[in-house]
Amino acid sequence: MSELKSLIAEELAQPVDERVAAFAASIAAQYGEASRAVLFYGSCLRTTELEGQMLDFYLIVSDYEAAYGKSWLARANKRLPPNVFPAEHDGLVxxxxxxxxxxxxxxxxxxxxxxxxWARFAQPSRLVWQADEAAQAMSVEAIEGASITLFDMSFPMMAVDTEYTIVDLWKRGFELTYGAELRAERKDRSDSVVDSDPQRYARFGPAVMATIAERDKAQGKKLKIVASRDAVEKRWRQLRRNGKILTLARLAKASATYAGGIDYLAWKINRHAGTDYVIKPWQRKWPILGALVMLPRLIMGGAIK
Structure with missing residues (x-):
């Protein structure tokens, strides 16, 4: 196993609050044998605050038909992944x-x-439930790609006449990813992700670079660090365009899968952007239209970017 995979496996195995583990087990139980892994990530992992917060989980399933049967949810998950659902357990949401x-x-x-x-799983996460050892290995293998992708996409975007630390590279990468989504967070949020545990990123960075070097050596290619900046900038423009379009599309889909989704969107924006947007009754009745009305105002006002 490479050093990077070893670091990922070690990080995934770190203990969490027992309420988080119990929550994850309850999520997996809803999908029976289709459940393969449950991953915990995000701000609640970084701060360890659970009460009054919205926890973030990814449920990994064997396939969508096994998870949902032959329903429209399987088709929706396949065509526009992921599906997102609310969950509650033992007072946590x-x-x-x-x-x-x-x-x-x-x-x-x-x-x-x-x-x-990949922007989320280049950050720390925990494997809080797994079906078996194969599911654990699958999680490590999948997550390995996240930080490699971030480095591949960030190297060419660094100034060539400036000296950087490994931590600077992580910060630049997260700055770029935050710009590729509709986000409510303040401008310095990408830095704060790294600053919450700079030692972690300093430790992972060399392992990521070593994995990239081994990959390119095996393929007989030069390091991605010398990739064309123009080509990578073009790719980032595509990702920014795709990210914003996909955010709107997922919001529309969530109106059918996520009860109270528009209230959650307003809560998240108000929490991160310091706004006080209030959802009107008609927006709850017609959440897609309500979101389409809300988002342009918030974008123009600078609450989300």
Whole structure:
């Protein structure tokens, strides 16, 4: 096992609050034998604050038909992954994103059409429930691609006449990913992700670079660090466009899968952007239209970017 995979496996295995583990087990139980892994990530992992917060989980399933049967939910998850659902357990609340093993692996790679998965799993996460050892190995293999993709996409975007630390590279990468989604967070949020545990990123960075070097050596190619900046900038423009379009499309889909989704969107924006947007009754009745009305105002006002 490479050093990077070893670091990922070690990080995934770190203990969490027992309430988080119990919550994860309850999520997996809802999908029976289709459940393969449950991953915990995001701000609640970084701060360890659970009460009054919205926890973030990814449920990895064997395939969508096994998870949902032959329903429209399987088709929706396959065509526009992930599906996102609300969940509650023992006084805690969460949102649960569902991906198949195949999509989890694919969306952590550089060919992904948006940054949403690999940007999150380049950050710390915990494997809080697993079906078996094969599911653990699958999780490590999929997540390995996240930080490699971030480095591949960030190297060419660094100034050539400036000296950087490994931590600077992580910060630049997260700055780029935050710009490729509709986000409510303040401008310095990408830095704060790294600053919450700089030692972690300093430790992972050399392992990521070594894995990239071994990959390119095996393929007989030069390091991605010398990739054309113009080509990578073009790719980032595509990702920014795709990310914003996909955010709107997923919001529309969530109106059918996520009860109270528009209230959650307003809560998240108000929490991160310091706004006080109030959802009107008609927006709850017609959440897609309500969101379409809300988003342009918030974008123009600078609450989300």
């Amino acid at each position: 969460a949102k649960v994103a569902v991906l198949s093993e195949r999509d989890f692996h694919k969306l952590n790679r550089i060919t992904a059409s948006a940054v949403s998965v």
